[in-house]
Amino acid sequence: MRDLEKRLKKELQQNIKVKIMHSAMWSIPIHSVEAEFIAMKRTKMDVLMKMMLITFQKAKIANAEEISELLLVEQLFIQDLTEIMLKTRLIKKSESIYKLTDRGFQQLENGIFEEEQEAESQNVLYSPSHEAFLKGVLKEAPEEQLDIYRYVKEDYLDEELSFENESIIHALQANGLEKKEGDVQTVISEIVSTTDLFIEDVPCVEIILYNKEEDIIYARVWNTLLERWDETLENQLNEKERLVWRKAYLDS
Incomplete structure (x- = not known):
């Protein structure tokens, strides 16, 4: 994780207009949810x-x-x-x-023949911090113990999740479970059940930047599950803490 933090800082510092004011690492809880579903195969009759x-x-x-x-x-x-x-x-x-x-x-x-397939299941990943399913692959947890994201609900470990079927279908679609090959199309027709299996802590790197030319202070957050900058978490932090950062790093 420290190597990742160094690489991200180096990348951001290529912009000579910005200065790094602070950095931190923390994790967000990700629920692994088993979705059992039925797919429908559609072919030209x-x-x-x-x-x-x-x-x-x-x-x-x-x-x-x-x-x-x-x-x-x-x-x-x-x-x-x-x-x-x-x-x-x-x-x-x-x-x-x-x-x-x-x-x-x-x-x-x-003129379309629809044939229901046997029920099958796949795990999808849900982030309460995003209130959405995310596409990615869970990796081995880092040895370093990280604090949990400061805007996660205190009782998040005991929270019972429920999902709209449409959101589960979209998550499965994002994982490529619907496909079209020639005249054959496979679509998800029904969600049978969902089971919250376990929670995995996913590391994120937070970097606070100041652009002197534009006089703006803001956060960048790298999400290791998504393997990219996470605009959702960045927007949350910018909305909640921008004034706090200005007082802490610029007005002192």
Whole structure:
């Protein structure tokens, strides 16, 4: 961490207009949250599936043999596709007759086949200091024990977190869990559950700078999780402490 601090100071001092007034290191708590979700695979509906759905919609079909004879398609293919459509709830059997469901009608109309995938899970990282999920990789904690960020809530260790499903989906999207390959698109359709697993302290480097030419004092904060300057934390410190810094470093 000390080497990182030195590198950041050297980088900032390349601007001859600024002077470093103070530096410090502290950490922010990051929650590792396990999100269990269900993804949906969307593909362009093939011609045979369309023909079968239209047939189920317009005719009274009781078995695969009947539709095989109507469409002149091998019965084995018809049977396999019928089972898929039953499983994905595009059709149902009512009074021994296959019928389209509302879901089947909608997908036929859109020409897109949606297939629900097995539930899976991935960890996402939440920062109470940002009130947001962050994208990054947790690293091994430094040997040096750092103070916690001074604007973290006192009871943060006992805080019970709850999340809107939309925010979880956005975090998973940021991790690349939605993708498109050719005509196949995978999207997250449902958040099953979230579990707060543990809290990791992520180091940050705070550097207070003074620009004499512009007569402005301000903070830069390097977030080691994001591996970049963190505007959110900088803005928090600038809003809360700029007058304090001026009195401490310039008016004394």
